[in-house]
Amino acid sequence: MWLLMEVFQELQELQELQELQELQELQELQELQELQELQELQELQELQELQELQELQELQELQELQELQELQELQELHELHELHELQELQELQELQELQELQELQELQELQELQELQELQELQELQELQELQELQELQELQELQELQELQELQELQELQELQELQEQCFE
Structure with a gap:
């Protein structure tokens, strides 16, 4: 009986050892599972952080793109303004040239x-001169005619006197 008891005790110890071993295995399995879950959680966290980083990067890129677009629009607006000013300057220049041309004309x-x-004044002066010359010529002609007439009259008077003288001598 003693032996039986000893066997029973050994059996009981064996069973306890087995239970302890199973418990230890279960504990190890649980720890492994917890470790795995922790690892998965860590991986998930890393993935989430990566995703957040990616989203942040995309947001930054989007912001940079938007800033670039705004800068481009500002540049285009500036170029348009410069073009408008150039056009106004050109129009002003054309207007000035037109005015100068008009003044020249x-x-x-x-x-x-x-x-x-x-x-016209020269022509009038010439006509006046011609008229004066004509008048002078006319006056000269009249004077000449008068002189001729006077000479003729004197000749006639002389002739008459001669005739009278001849008559007187007869």
Whole structure:
């Protein structure tokens, strides 16, 4: 009986050892499972952090793109403004050139008018001179005619006197 008891005790110890071993295995399995879960959680956290980093990067890239677009729009607006100013300057220049051309044309017309006026005055002076010369010629002609008439009259008077003298001598 003693042996039986000893066997029973050994059996009981064996069973306890087995239970202890199973418990230890279970504990190890649980620890392994917890470790695995922890690892999975860590991986998930890393993945989440990576995703957040990626989203942040995308957001930053989007912001940079937006800033670049705004800068481009600002540049285009500036170029458009410069183009508008250039166009206004060109229009002003064209207007100035047109004004200068008009002034030149008016000056030319004034000069032509002055030349025409001078020519007209010269023509009038020439006509006046011709008229004066004609008048002088006419006066000279009249004087000549008068002289001829006087000479003729004197000749006639002389002839009459001669005739009278001849008559007196007869």
